[in-house]
Amino acid sequence: AQSVTQLGSHVSVSEGALVLLRCNYSSSVPPYLFWYVQYPNQGLQLLLKYTSAATLVKGINGFEAEFKKSETSFHLTKPSAHMSDAAEYFCAVSVSNAGKSTFGDGTTLTVKP
Amino acid sequence: ETGVTQSPTHLIKTRGQQVTLRCSSQSGHNTVSWYQQALGQGPQFIFQYYREEENGRGNFPPRFSGLQFPNYSSELNVNALELDDSALYLCASSFSSGTSGSRETQYFGPGTRLLVL
Numbered sequence: 715a716q717s718v719t720q721l722g723s724h725v726s727v728s729e730g731a732l733v734l735l736r737c738n739y740s741s742s743v744p745p746y747l748f749w750y751v752q753y754p755n756q757g758l759q760l761l762l763k764y765t766s767a768a769t770l771v772k773g774i775n776g777f778e779a780e781f782k783k784s785e786t787s788f789h790l791t792k793p794s795a796h797m798s799d800a801a802e803y804f805c806a807v808s809v810s811n812a813g814k815s816t817f818g819d820g821t822t823l824t825v826k827p
Numbered sequence: 828e829t830g831v832t833q834s835p836t837h838l839i840k841t842r843g844q845q846v847t848l849r850c851s852s853q854s855g856h857n858t859v860s861w862y863q864q865a866l867g868q869g870p871q872f873i874f875q876y877y878r879e880e881e882n883g884r885g886n887f888p889p890r891f892s893g894l895q896f897p898n899y900s901s902e903l904n905v906n907a908l909e910l911d912d913s914a915l916y917l918c919a920s921s922f923s924s925g926t927s928g929s930r931e932t933q934y935f936g937p938g939t940r941l942l943v944l
Contacts, residue, residue, distance in 0.1 A: 757829065757831070757937045758870070
């Protein structure tokens with residue numbers, strides 16, 4: 715079985731500041747890992763995914779994440795926050811099939827002007 | 828826009844009733860997964876369909892059932908609705924080459940918000 719823990723249900727940053735959203739996973743086999751963003755009243759959009767290739771994964775909108783097996787982490791970062799980044803972010807893990815992912819409870823990102 | 832549509836967008840039902848939610852997959856996608864997202868939580872996997880057959884189920888009771896059609900549209904049916912079934916229901920489509928697994932990106936629809944009174 716796999717699980718995901720997102721540390722911090724709410725994160726607030728100033729516009730232009732570093733964004734760091736934390737995700738730790740548990741999996742008995744090598745996992746696939748995903749970050750999704752959800753804007754109000756919308757579905758989820760994939761930001762990036764790790765599928766056992768490069769450990770540093772670059773995604774859309776300037777986001778990236780690093781897979782660290784020793785720390786069982788897959789934290790999401792962005793060097794400079796923009797107002798449009800304000801949304802809910804979900805980390806997810808899958809061991810075989812992206813369509814059977816286990817999601818964390820999400821982190822709400824607020825960006826202050 | 829992901830090319831995945833869901834209907835209806837909102838729905839209000841009473842406890843004990845039955846509901847059918849619909850999803851139209853992105854063109855060429857043969858796999859659909861359904862998720863339940865309660866308020867303030869992440870999505871929970873309900874089940875997946877691959878080429879019209881159920882291909883895995885999460886921890887949901889049998890009153891949650893589904894169908895996938897030859898054109899790869901799909902339905903989620905919930906019988907004997909309970910108050911705790913109130914949630915956003917999301918479908919996600921993807922292309923898989925087999926039942927064993929796929930790393931292919933899944934594309935989510937906007938969801939159907941169900942309220943059970």
